[in-house]
Amino acid sequence: MDWGLKNRLSRIIKPHNNRALMLAVDHGYFLGPTEKLENPKKVIAPILKYCDSLMVTRGVQRTSVSPTSDTPMVLRVSGGSSIIGDDLSQEDITVSLEEAIRLNASAVAMSIFVGSKYEYQTIVNLGKLVNEAEKYGMPVLAVTAVGKELGKDARYLSLACRVAAEQGAHIVKTYYCDNFEKVVQSCPVPIIVAGGKKIPERDALQLTYNSIKAGAVGLDMGRNIWQSEHPVAMIQAARSIIHGNSNVEQAYSLYKKLAAQDNQNKSKKQNNPNQNKSKKQNKSKKQNKSKKQNNPNQNKSSNSNQSK
Numbered sequence: 001m002d003w004g005l006k007n008r009l010s011r012i013i014k015p016h017n018n019r020a021l022m023l024a025v026d027h028g029y030f031l032g033p034t035e036k037l038e039n040p041k042k043v044i045a046p047i048l049k050y051c052d053s054l055m056v057t058r059g060v061q062r063t064s065v066s067p068t069s070d071t072p073m074v075l076r077v078s079g080g081s082s083i084i085g086d087d088l089s090q091e092d093i094t095v096s097l098e099e100a101i102r103l104n105a106s107a108v109a110m111s112i113f114v115g116s117k118y119e120y121q122t123i124v125n126l127g128k129l130v131n132e133a134e135k136y137g138m139p140v141l142a143v144t145a146v147g148k149e150l151g152k153d154a155r156y157l158s159l160a161c162r163v164a165a166e167q168g169a170h171i172v173k174t175y176y177c178d179n180f181e182k183v184v185q186s187c188p189v190p191i192i193v194a195g196g197k198k199i200p201e202r203d204a205l206q207l208t209y210n211s212i213k214a215g216a217v218g219l220d221m222g223r224n225i226w227q228s229e230h231p232v233a234m235i236q237a238a239r240s241i242i243h244g245n246s247n248v249e250q251a252y253s254l255y256k257k258l259a260a261q262d263n264q265n266k267s268k269k270q271n272n273p274n275q276n277k278s279k280k281q282n283k284s285k286k287q288n289k290s291k292k293q294n295n296p297n298q299n300k301s302s303n304s305n306q307s308k
């Protein structure tokens, strides 16, 4: 494996413990303004520092993530269908490798739809993307099983993940299921588990724990973080399992503690809504005062301008 590819992979899967916490915010590419992700900039800002990498589209990256961020980007490069269209599986590659490099992506991601009407097209696209990506040392993450209503069981997921790995994907993302060890064991590349639909926080932490225990290197979690009442608490709790080896009880206790602090902070703000305002007012008064001190003729000259 080339140095550049290894280096990029190590930004996503941390080499010291072979674990990864990815924050998924790419849902809009087929769901539009997903509930609680209507304003990606606001959602991403407070939780970004707790993830290892961000799964993102180029539109959200450019508009809603600061270019000074040092969080590695896993850039979704496939799309073409929406939730109200005919068939979600009809995807193509929509972002070039050049563009991914321009956006300083640490990996590119695309979906394959094994067992769907567009299976052939998406699997061939994965092979082509790997051909291109290998030229630049860019890792490819293949997403399997999105939108597949039937058979999200170990048999189907093993098949889908193995097909992705055989095409050269460097990481595979899929859903958790019973007997997940089987999926992991028959896939020769690291597996990252998608969080899936919002479920109670404790259950999402249990899913995180089970996935890691079964051999996944990490989680790519979206809705179970930012659709939680307390996203900052939730991402830290998930992180404590992935990187801190917490069990579910420990992680859930951490969640409850941080959620309680969050509630306290929110109620303080509600009781004193002018807190921030008055801080801002004081700040601008101070700034004006120091401007005047630095330029005592400031007002004079503006008065004289007015009189002209």
Ligand code: R5P
Residues within 6 Å of the ligand: 024, 025, 026, 027, 055, 143, 146, 194, 195, 196, 197, 220, 221, 222, 223, 224
């Ligand atoms: C699928 O690729 C989606 O775009 C998400 O990245 C993925 O489903 C992970 O997000 P969530 O945890 O909300 O399922």
